[in-house]
Amino acid sequence: MLVVVAPDKFKGSLTGAQVAAAIEAGVRAALPQARILTVPVADGGEGTLDAAVQCGFEQRHALVTGPTGEVVRAAFGLRGEVAVVEMAEASGLDRLPGGTPDALGASSRGTGELIAAALDAGATQIILGVGGSACTDGGAGMLQGLGARLLDAAGNDLAPGGGALASLARVELDTLDPRIAATTFTLAADVENPLSGAHGAAFVFAPQKGASPDQVRDLDAALGRWAQVLGLGPNAGRIAELATSPGAGAAGGVGFAALAVLCATRRRGIDVVLELTGLEEALSGAVAVFTGEGSLDTQSLEGKTPVGVAQLAAAHGIPVYAICGRNQLSTEQATAAGFTAVRSLLELEDDVARCMSEGGSLVQRAATQLAFEFLAVHAANA
Numbered sequence: 001m002l003v004v005v006a007p008d009k010f011k012g013s014l015t016g017a018q019v020a021a022a023i024e025a026g027v028r029a030a031l032p033q034a035r036i037l038t039v040p041v042a043d044g045g046e047g048t049l050d051a052a053v054q055c056g057f058e059q060r061h062a063l064v065t066g067p068t069g070e071v072v073r074a075a076f077g078l079r080g081e082v083a084v085v086e087m088a089e090a091s092g093l094d095r096l097p098g099g100t101p102d103a104l105g106a107s108s109r110g111t112g113e114l115i116a117a118a119l120d121a122g123a124t125q126i127i128l129g130v131g132g133s134a135c136t137d138g139g140a141g142m143l144q145g146l147g148a149r150l151l152d153a154a155g156n157d158l159a160p161g162g163g164a165l166a167s168l169a170r171v172e173l174d175t176l177d178p179r180i181a182a183t184t185f186t187l188a189a190d191v192e193n194p195l196s197g198a199h200g201a202a203f204v205f206a207p208q209k210g211a212s213p214d215q216v217r218d219l220d221a222a223l224g225r226w227a228q229v230l231g232l233g234p235n236a237g238r239i240a241e242l243a244t245s246p247g248a249g250a251a252g253g254v255g256f257a258a259l260a261v262l263c264a265t266r267r268r269g270i271d272v273v274l275e276l277t278g279l280e281e282a283l284s285g286a287v288a289v290f291t292g293e294g295s296l297d298t299q300s301l302e303g304k305t306p307v308g309v310a311q312l313a314a315a316h317g318i319p320v321y322a323i324c325g326r327n328q329l330s331t332e333q334a335t336a337a338g339f340t341a342v343r344s345l346l347e348l349e350d351d352v353a354r355c356m357s358e359g360g361s362l363v364q365r366a367a368t369q370l371a372f373e374f375l376a377v378h379a380a381n382a
Contacts, residue, residue: 044269045131112145
């Protein structure tokens with residue numbers, strides 16, 4: 001009896017590997033004879049690199065510029081000529097010194113430097129996983145990290161961050177790393193937001209990065225200026241179209257720079273990761289799949305890890321059991337997403353703080369309960 005365990009992290013509580021270990025222990029308590037295959041997965045954001053390393057990518061490191069200018073040691077994954085670059089490693093909220101945000105000044109420069117390090121290591125295909133970013137700079141910093149120059153009206157290089165884009169007068173791309181032209185980029189991004197406007201990167205995501213209402217408006221205007229100046233010349237129509245395309249607003253607008261300058265192809269993050277980890281092949285012969293993440297809600301239905309896993313498993317007729325910190329899906333929504341059953345930690349412990357601090361043991365309990373439910377259904381159908 002093969003059971004596949006393929007969860008994401010419980011953000012702020014457990015890593016994907018820790019969740020997988022807890023689920024495995026819980027399932028084994030109910031199914032001691034089962035063969036359990038663990039495949040940690042992610043949705044293209046934080047945890048994507050860990051998932052890649054788990055499936056055979058070599059972890060490499062480079063010293064790059066953090067979101068507020070400090071030097072940080074960031075990792076990327078390499079397997080042959082394919083590299084996985086996780087933006088959060090270089091330019092994420094967790095990289096802010098003391099956790100102090102800098103809504104106007106935080107930059108994605110380190111992400112560009114991390115891409116350059118992957119190119120130095122021989123990569124010709126870059127999977128760029130975005131999510132958890134500390135900046136709202138439209139990916140301008142990422143391009144600067146790859147050699148582009150952003151200048152004001154006096155010909156001076158712009159200061160870092162999205163706020164400075166309000167003074168942008170000229171973009172010089174002829175200084176961009178020449179290897180970019182021979183490199184294939186995949187943007188692993190789930191969000192549908194455009195670069196700017198009411199549903200854009202600044203208005204939707206900048207408040208999570210410390211931006212006040214006035215700063216949100218300033219950043220939105222600056223992102224509009226960024227797209228306008230970048231689009232000066234024969235590519236104006238294409239740039240304007242990409243600025244409004246789904247995914248351009250991902251990671252503070254890094255999605256826009258990846259699409260417009262790196263000529264990236266956008267794919268659902270979960271699809272990219274499932275392909276990397278070979279989950280579909282791992283499902284061969286499985287009788288059940290266990291997955292999970294911190295929160296199951298309507299955003300999960302847009303392509304988060306558990307739903308991606310459930311859709312893949314359900315296509316093969318395999319029942320899927322989900323464990324989450326909290327569950328905000330209706331029974332109908334959960335069933336439509338492909339879940340056989342869902343168990344939240346709040347059903348076992350109504351204190352949120354304890355759910356966070358004792359997440360491992362609670363996930364294990366939930367897994368055991370769901371495994372016994374599976375056994376009951378399995379026996380009834382035998």
